[in-house]
Amino acid sequence: MKVLLLGSGAVGARAVRQLVEADEVTEVVVAGGRDGPRSEVVAGGGAKVSDGGDGSDVARVDAVLLTGPRGTHGAVAQAQLALGRAVVSCSDDSDDVHDLLALDAEARERGVAVVVGAGFSPGYTCLLARHAASRFDAVDEIHVARSGTGGPACARQHHRALSGTALDWRDGGWQRRPGGSGRELCWFPDPIGAADCYRAALPDALLLVPAFPGVDRVTARLAASRRDRLTARLPMLRKPHPEGLVGAVRVEVRGRVGTTQDVLVLGALDRPAVAAGAVAALATRWAVDGRLPAGAAGLASLMDPVPFLNALVEVGIKAAIFDGAA
Amino acid sequence: MALLRRALVALGIAGLIAAVLRIRGSGGTPPQQGGWRELSGPELR
16 A cells, blocks of 8 residues: 655654554655655655655555645645545645535545545544444534644644634534634543633534534534633734644534433543544555545544544544543 | 713723633533543443
8 A cells, every 4th residue: 555645744744653554554655845844754754655755746646645734635635536546634624624525526436535634633533423423313412622732733723713713503504603702611531621612613513514414513612721812813923832732632422312312422632643643544544445435524424433443542542431420 | 082082992991891701711610520531342342
């Protein structure tokens, strides 16, 4: 299996490490982005990893993993899909996700998977939502929250999302709300604990609504400090860290079992770039192996997420459940 | 002129109150019981 990885930021670097560990992956070509970071990723990747320059001359590729800057994933995916290659995108940008989902018909026609939002959130959260939903006869509400950032690009996206427009699904229709509104105290796995979370321009609802027909409400929130919120509409005042600290995600699913209403809260704790890299690498391998359905969709469209979650446990990405009054 | 000055002062005070309301307070109460535990065994089958 030959994988073309476009983007060499924090998530791309972690994804390369995961890919080269897999026996079926024979070659990983890292391309795109700036020369310096790309060279570092190639140098640290071992014998299976090579430098593909801008990526335009790389032939006989089985899958393309997109970890590059936001706003580019749709066009690149369309070009790669035209070559018959499976595509996996880690973007958490709403416009990217919208553009990628629009490739569904073409991907189905070509019989290849375009995996949209294969990161920590969206991505791992989509798997948790699907897993939690299996406990219910009917799912009424899904609420996603996340805390922490991966690399600098992720931190910039976090900042941008808080000043953007949030897209919530409510009673069968889309609602646009200002980012930074709708404060809610969310309880993440320890040591993150409680954090105030706000609406933000996040793509989770775009991915979850098609995967759960009939769901009443889908929302996504982002943990933010008071300073984040106050300065969201200003340019970033400080340069982001090379990589964020530990982050967490939380998925609250409300539904019915028979005539009883119940709530299930699942979550995970990890460094966001590490978790996103692991999810993206596994999704890439599964897309090539034909273990993901043809078409463009998020990981919530995977009807049985347990094998995927168990495979992630093997690389240290573990899910948690909240027992008690949520 | 006085009217304009009063309007500007009123707008300033309103903005200050809005800023205080925006950054102070909390979004709810934490759970009073329970906690997180790792998913394992039959829960991941």
